[in-house]
Amino acid sequence: MIGIHARAGSFSDKWIEYFSAKGIPYKLVDCCDSNIMEQLEECNGLMWHWAHHDHRAVLFARQLTYALETSGKYVFPDSKTVWHFDDKVGQKYLFESIGAPVVPTHIFYNKTIAIKWAMTASYPKVFKLRGGAGAENVFIIKNYSDAKKHIDKIFGRGYKVKNRLNFLKERLWHFKRDRTLTSFLNISKGLARLVLPKEAEKKFPTEKNYAYFQDFIPGNDSDIRIIVIGDRAFGIKRMVRKGDFRASGSGNIIYDKNEIPIECIRIAFEVNARLGAQCLAYDFVYKDKKPLIVEVSYSYSREAYIPCPGYWTRELEWVPTSFFPEYFMAEDFSKLI
Template identity: 35%
Template sequence: MTNSQNKVTLRDPPELVLLYPLSLDRKSASLRQNSFALYVMRKLRIAIQADDSDLMSGKRQSFSERWQELAAIAGHETVSVDAYSEDFFDSLSGCDGFMWYFPNAPFYSDLGKRLMLAIHQGMKLPTFPSWRTCWFFEDKHAQHYLLKSAGVPTPSAWVFWGRSDAEAFIKEATYPLVFKLSFGIASANVRLLNNRKEARYLIDRLFGDGMSILPMKSIRPLFPEVSDRLSNTARSLLGKRVKDHFADAPIQRGCALFQEFVPDNHFDVRVTIIGNRAFAFRRMNRPGDFRASGSGSIDWDPSRIDLEAVELGFDVARKVDSQVLTLDILKRQQRLVVVEISYYYEAWAVHRCPGHWRWVSSAGDIEWVDGEMRPDDAIFEDFLGLLAGDPCLVDSSELKA
């Protein structure tokens, strides 16, 4: 209210919109109605960086397109920003939050990870992903340190930063042993070492010129790279945008990660946590191979999912304070272990899940929610909740002062 010349006038009230108008159409809405589905909130202004990714599966995905649609339906304003431009930070001014589902290619992830932390630290502006959600993305060394420090069950793992330590280790190690470059997707940079000679070869390379992609023993793991390169050549001849799964791969040099081999797993369980939801499916190994990631052979039957894997997913996501988290889970002597975590995934596979498990915080329990859900919708819904101060989603340090 203002008071000038003895006249009292009311300022325009803030424009208000429904928080979750889309939820009302969904089966899950009833679960939320009692809590915050019907909240009315201030009209938001959300900065969104476009993402448009050609996936390893050959599919295309864009979360930003969907987020723009959802924001428009919900009555919020969006601002398309360019994270690569010099006036990027100016373009965030007046915005309530920033969203960018940046993929694994270094051109995106090197910038995305830095920006999320800078915006958090310098502007105190909420982002999706939060820096805690993404700082270890495409960095298996960082994941090792995070999982270890958080006491998450994993296979034994060793990261060496010096040649002599690595050499001493491979002399005494028990084989087979898993070796992983720090970056890489779809198993492209994960190998089984059968003996010291194979380990020695990698150490010589890593503590020499470094490596961008592991040498191939069979054509199968090479296939994604070869097919990408052939299709990129064709695309550039046709003047089309090239795909970038392996383009500009960084060089790893001066460090090496080994992991205990966990035998007798014919699949891994991929759990995807988004807020208080868990989606899960099994990925079968490639034929004659120990690796499941990128095999393309997926079983979405929820009755085949070990609920302990779902609980482990919720537990780890809470421990590391992630908005979203994918976990690749194996079984070692009847105990579950996490072999990789990430924040990015191919959304279509999560969308195909026939339902998800919901974490009921008050009961410390999980319950099944029937029906498919788009992960981009779930992320957007949670982000609106975060901006609206939903106590389930708020990390006070992530919010504007």
Template identity: 30%
Template structure:
């Protein structure tokens, strides 16, 4: 039987909610008869230790952990040939909205029109020619859409561009009409404060990223793909806002999603080579378009789904949910160790209704 190493992860999400994938993985692994054991990814002799295992899983979170994980995980998978979660295909663009959209577009997944600029003159020209409103995004940072805002006029667009190509900003925290309040500062003060603050906070500058605004959407749909399984729920927009993330107003009825949209999400995940991902979807004249792709998500939101569409069984609806952490481990084994998986599921097959 295989041995799986996991780096212990314990995080607080949504204010005060505790989340740990590793705790669930060790519990589920024991029930399945698989040895799932904690291994510290920061230990000096990590690579010597990891050679004793068949796989390594680390549900990292935050910029500081990602910086190390983005180096460690590819070293394990490419250097040692050991399957890892998340995969290298996920690591390279994780936490970077521009890279994620580039991947979606090149893979042929429908998205809104995007404009990204790395030259000041190009960004200022866009402000002159754009049809407003447009969505402005920072490429990384805070969740709950805090780094996303709607720009309604040329003057505001120019102010954002000027900020991004001078002192930059670490977050967008208030926009009201053409009056912009941002945590801006001189380049000297920015440097001094950056040296003294936690590495998890980052001044972003030297680029501008815009996305087409698609009107008529009262919310979005979060498609959570976990291997062959697609979970989904609708998120209503915040009050007097175009953003849905963080609203807390969620509809879990599968009839409001439908199998066609679940199929869209499953096919998109295969097109980009990410069997584990979140897709945020809105509609353009009835056509689904992915506005953002994510690696991380709040497990509790997915746990509340009444079931999922199972594409190992032609997309049939399965009215059960034992939790995203357990499904992640199971699907990782199914994808990377199919013979082991066949042994584990011989007595349990959703496709034949047992």
């Protein structure tokens, strides 16, 4: 029996569809209820697609996962897949520990040391918060004084992961891109939120007391995102926003298989095997014709991948087909149970 925490619009919709169609027994559970262990008594596995912006999940989803694994139950996402989720600081150590090709990343927990480094660093650099998605907390740092401003703030009053100004900027970008009535109306929603903080912004703690910088990798008009689920991998190419260096969240996606370098597929498979992860999305940018990992995430917005024309097998063979990635997750998980 598989326990599923259902959340409309998340991976769970298709998990339920898959298990129902295959006649695999499952029950719906509520992970936020204190009696979750009781609910899972008859289950030997739990699947829960929790999001980085769900402040409740962030409080305990990892701990619940580790506890269930201790008791011998299976979880999706399991600890190897999820411990570094929405945590770029954790990912720095993770990728360095296994010698994966990663964008050089510099982290400081002391303001004086950070400033000393910034005084002699080369620019541009990229400053990020450890959490966030869609490039919301990713900033280009052009020079020392830019770096100093960010260092002062992160070791001072700190940053909000969910930032109202970012939210508005994002909506303006979507309006500029789409010029639709919906995108125009969304701007007013963004403006309203400038006054009225979004729930998420209020509920999340302030990010402070660490400074995360990456070397800026120039010359990329796009990034490559590869998602590995078990023995399959599929990918998209995301073009950067106009006049910007950031691809994630741009919504400008290319699905042509020939635009996805096979070396990214190979690296994603290899790194994923090393990490022992069930499902991870790897973002790559190119430096001197070599792909470097920017970050990883087990969670992603499912709609963006629906037009994918196929996937690669572990042997790097192309399988042209339409597919639901959630079915892959469910299929792999049901084999464990």
